[in-house]
Amino acid sequence: MGYFVIVVELIAWLVALAAFHILAVYMLEKSQELIQFWKQRLFKKQARKELKALVPIGFCVGPFFVYKRSILCDLISNAIDYSLTLVFVTR
Numbered sequence: 001m002g003y004f005v006i007v008v009e010l011i012a013w014l015v016a017l018a019a020f021h022i023l024a025v026y027m028l029e030k031s032q033e034l035i036q037f038w039k040q041r042l043f044k045k046q047a048r049k050e051l052k053a054l055v056p057i058g059f060c061v062g063p064f065f066v067y068k069r070s071i072l073c074d075l076i077s078n079a080i081d082y083s084l085t086l087v088f089v090t091r
Helices: 002-041 045-052 071-090
Strands: none
Touching: 002 045, 002 071
16 A cells, blocks of 8 residues: 555656646746847847856756756656665565
8 A cells, every 4th residue: 555655656757747847848948949039130239248157047957957858868767766765665
């Protein structure tokens, strides 16, 4: 019964992580598109300098890294690894 609860919680966590990943990547891509759109339309030097200061919107994960498309595989891999370790250690 205990392992079933762990597996169900792991699946729920992975579904929530996947949903967050979809939203975070969508937001990052749309902000990059917006910056590219304005780069093509600005001709004044001052406006181009101000645009260079903009960065795409992203979620910071503590002081470590910004959430990107490639992070999902690493997070799922770590979650499965730690969950299996927990199951084997408690056995």
